[in-house]
Structure formats: structure tokens, C-alpha cells
Amino acid sequence: MGSLKESVLNCSINTDDDDVFINKLNKLAGNNGEDTYSVIIQTLTSLDLKPGEAKKCWFEIISHRENISNTLGRKISLLATISDYFFSFEKSLKNHRIVEINAYEKIKKDSTHDDLTGLFNKAYMQDxxxxxxxxxxxxxxxxxxxxxxxxxxxxINDTFGHHSGDIVLKNVAHTISQEMRASDIIARFGGDEFVILMPNTYKINALLISERLRKTIQQKTITIKGTTHQITVSGGVAGFPVDAxxxxxxxxxxxxxxxxxxxAGKNSISLFKEDKRRFLRIKFNRPIKVKHLGFTRTRTLSGTSKNIAIGGILFENKEPLSIGAKVQVSFSIDKESDPLFLIGTIVRVETFGPHNYDIGMTLSFKEMEKTAKDEISKFLIQQSEDNDK
Known part of the structure; x- marks a missing residue:
């Protein structure tokens, strides 16, 4: 309902002509269904009507406006028509209030936006x-x-005061607004918390977008009372319908x-991970070779795999890899087989000390030969059967 209200308000932007405004609203209703009429009436009069009743009132208002205009020989404003309609014809509908659209827009913004940052607020985000x-x-x-x-x-608040904290919040909010996509919805959720909704975005892609945002915030500096500070953020990503x-x-x-x-040490983004694995995952300790894709002269890194599933592989490495990096991993299933080449995206990097990193990689089967998937499947099934014996 919140987005429909925004759409109704948007129909009024740069539109002083009531005929144009009415046509826009009718088109909006044609695209979004009868619920739109309830929002139109609620927006203009504060009355909460069921869709069918609201639709009836709306078209009677339009007809009434045409009749009055023809009688007087001049155009009558929509708001004047609405007032006359409810006074003359729908007296049973009590307590209506005619709302000037620009005044309503200000009221709406005050109720849906955070005063400090200008972002949406918690209530709007939940809707x-x-x-x-x-x-x-x-x-x-x-x-x-x-x-x-x-x-x-x-x-920051304890050391420099809440005014300085507000400066940090506004700076971070501005960076988020600049970096995120036009389709994303950003809200200050409370205190120093922000929530970003990314429609039509799978959570692996959301992780890459979030990681890019984190790096951008880290690269900026903020001056507080004459001293320069580097601000960092931490975040968590979850997706619909895969997680909830x-x-x-x-x-x-x-x-x-x-x-x-x-x-994990802050200044990082984590994916939500269910304890129960989506895929069969088993321990798998093999020497592996890792190489970035797209760079013919990139040196090959050596590591050790830890576990493997149809969906991905976890391995140890002496050097960190960037989240979102496309890499090729090669290893042998057993001593007699040829090396198996896997291609995927780095989605997890955890530090356990100098030259000791756990690297999580999701597999991109669209980029690999079908035989690679088949070989892993056979291996996992065989291992599972052996473990059950």
C-alpha cells in the first residue's frame, strides 16, 4: 500500500492540470488494480473505503465534475468537486477531510523519512x-x-559528542545513497543501523554489491573536530526465498x-548461512591450485581444500582473495584421475592469522563442462555410501 501511495503522489508532480492528474490516476489504477481507488480516495479525503466502494465514488466524482463544469461553463477543480460530492451526495460518509496534495506530500514525507539523514525510516522499510x-x-x-x-x-558519540555522531551518520547515509542502485530502497532503521532492500537480486549478487559499498565507505574520510577519521561498516545479507x-x-x-x-573482526560483510546445508557436504582434503580468471599471466596459488559440495568448495590459502573474484580451482579427485577444473565466485574470506585464510567459493556450473558436476556428484555419493557402511 505504501508504494501505491507514493505512486499516487508522483502523479501530482509537475501536474497543475486536474484533467492530466485524473488521467494519470486512471492509468495507475488500470495497471495496479482496484486497490488503487482505495488509495486515491484515502489520499485525497482521509476516508478508508473498500476497493469497490472507492471505485464507485471515484468515477461518480469525475462525472460530477463534468456536470458542474458544463453547467457553469468553466473547469471546476478536482478538490472543489470532491468537497461538493461528499457534501451533496455521500452524506453518509462522515469525517472526510479534503487534503491539498502538496500539503499531503509533506505530511507523507515526514511520516516515512528519517529527519537526520533524509532516508526512509523503519516503518516505511517494513511496509x-x-x-x-x-x-x-x-x-x-x-x-x-x-x-x-x-x-x-x-x-564516536562518547568521545566527540552526539553532534559529531550525526555528522558521521549523514555522511554514511549520503555515501549509501550515491552508491546503491536506483531500484534499491534505503532506510535508516534506528541508531547507526541501515537496511537496504535490493529487489530482483539473488543474495550472492547482493553480497558483491554490499562488498563494493563497504569498500567505498572505508575509502572515505571524515573530519571530526579537526581530526580525520576512517569510518568502516559491517553488514549481513539474507535473501528471499532462499533464507526466509x-x-x-x-x-x-x-x-x-x-x-x-x-x-569476524568488523569491516566486513557476511552472508546468512543456515546450519543445515542445502547440499551434501563432506570433508575433502586435497592440494589445490587457484588462479584468477581472465588474466593469462596471473600466478597460480597453492592451497588445501577443506570440504566440498555440489554448490561450492571451502579451501585454505596463504593469501586473501577478493570477494566477488572469479577464480579457477584445480585438483585431483584421486591419485589416478586427471585434474578437475572448477570455476566459481569467491563469497567468503575469513582470517585466522598471518598467511592463513579460509576461502569460500560458489561454483558456476554454467561456466564449466557438465562432466565436472557429474564427477563431483559421483564422488559425493560414493563417499556418502562409504560413510554409511
Whole structure:
């Protein structure tokens, strides 16, 4: 409902002609269904009518405007018509209030936006999430959310005061607004927390977008009372429908992933991971070779695999790899077989000390020969059967 209200308000932007405004609203209703009429009447009069009743009132108002205009020989404003209509014909509808659209727009903005940052607020985000989840269900698409907060923000407030904290919040909010896509919805969720809704975005892609945002924020500096500070953020990503189907659950899971990122040392983005594996995963210790794709002269790194599944592989490496990097991993299933080449995307990097990194890679089967998938499947099934004996 929130997005429909925004759409109704948008129909009024740069539109002083009531005929144009009415045509835009009728077109909006044609594209979005009868619920639109309830929003139109609620927006203009504050009355909450059921869709069928609202539609009847709306077209009677338009007809009434035409009749009055023809009688007087001049155009009558829509708001004047609405007032006369409810006074003369629909006296049973009490307590209506005619709202001038620009005044309503200001009231609407005050109720949906955060005063400090200008971003949407928590209430608006929760409504938007509910709507977009419904759309994703209807169209069988993905969406992802990023739960983000500023590292060590309390220390900034305690050391420099809340005014300085506000400067940091506004700067981070501005960077997020500049970096995210036009289709993304950004809200200040409370305190130093931000939530970003990414429609039509699978969570692996959301992780890459979030990681790029994190790096951009880290690269910027903020001057507070004459001293320069580098601000970092941590975040958690969860996706619909792969992780959760409800708004509250999705937010909780992204928040859980955020705290995982905090526990890993801050200044990082974590994907929510269910304890139960989506795919059969087994321990798999083999020497491996790792190489970036697209660089013919890139040196080959040596590592050791830890576990493997149809969906990905986890390995140890002496050097970190960038999240989002496309890499090729090669290893042998057994001593007699030829090396197997896997291609995928780095989605996880954890540090356990100098020259000691755990690297998680999702596999891109579209980029590999079908035989690679078949070989891994056979190996996993065989290992599983051996373990059951």
C-alpha cells in the first residue's frame, strides 16, 4: 500500500492540470488494480473505503465534475468537486477531510523519512519489504536485504559528542545513497543501523554489491573536530526465498549475519548461512591450485581444500582473495584421475592469522563442462555410501 501511495503522489508532480492528474490516476489504477481507488480516495479525503466502494465514488466524482463544469461553463477543480460530492451526495460518509496534495506530500514525507539523514525510516522499510516480498512471490523472483551498521559508532558519540555522531551518520547515509542502485530502497532503521532492500537480486549478487559499498565507505574520510577519521561498516545479507519467506524472519537473519561479520573482526560483510546445508557436504582434503580468471599471466596459488559440495568448495590459502573474484580451482579427485577444473565466485574470506585464510567459493556450473558436476556428484555419493557402511 505504501508504494501505491507514493505512486499516487508522483502523479501530482509537475501536474497543475486536474484533467492530466485524473488521467494519470486512471492509468495507475488500470495497471495496479482496484486497490488503487482505495488509495486515491484515502489520499485525497482521509476516508478508508473498500476497493469497490472507492471505485464507485471515484468515477461518480469525475462525472460530477463534468456536470458542474458544463453547467457553469468553466473547469471546476478536482478538490472543489470532491468537497461538493461528499457534501451533496455521500452524506453518509462522515469525517472526510479534503487534503491539498502538496500539503499531503509533506505530511507523507515526514511520516516515512528519517529527519537526520533524509532516508526512509523503519516503518516505511517494513511496509516496502512486505510489498516487495508479495511481488517476488507473484513473479517468482529473488530479493535480498543488507543489514548494515557503523563500526565503533558508540565510541564516536562518547568521545566527540552526539553532534559529531550525526555528522558521521549523514555522511554514511549520503555515501549509501550515491552508491546503491536506483531500484534499491534505503532506510535508516534506528541508531547507526541501515537496511537496504535490493529487489530482483539473488543474495550472492547482493553480497558483491554490499562488498563494493563497504569498500567505498572505508575509502572515505571524515573530519571530526579537526581530526580525520576512517569510518568502516559491517553488514549481513539474507535473501528471499532462499533464507526466509517473511519480513520479520528475513530481517532477523540479516541481523544475525551482521553480528557474524562483527565477530569476524568488523569491516566486513557476511552472508546468512543456515546450519543445515542445502547440499551434501563432506570433508575433502586435497592440494589445490587457484588462479584468477581472465588474466593469462596471473600466478597460480597453492592451497588445501577443506570440504566440498555440489554448490561450492571451502579451501585454505596463504593469501586473501577478493570477494566477488572469479577464480579457477584445480585438483585431483584421486591419485589416478586427471585434474578437475572448477570455476566459481569467491563469497567468503575469513582470517585466522598471518598467511592463513579460509576461502569460500560458489561454483558456476554454467561456466564449466557438465562432466565436472557429474564427477563431483559421483564422488559425493560414493563417499556418502562409504560413510554409511
Amino acid at each position: 516496502a519489504l512486505s510489498q516487495h516480498i508479495s511481488l517476488a512471490k507473484r513473479h517468482n523472483t529473488d530479493l535480498s536485504i543488507l543489514f548494515l551498521d557503523i563500526d565503533d559508532f558508540k565510541g 519467506l517473511k519480513v520479520k524472519d528475513l530481517l532477523n537473519l540479516a541481523d544475525s549475519a551482521l553480528y557474524r561479520a562483527k565477530g
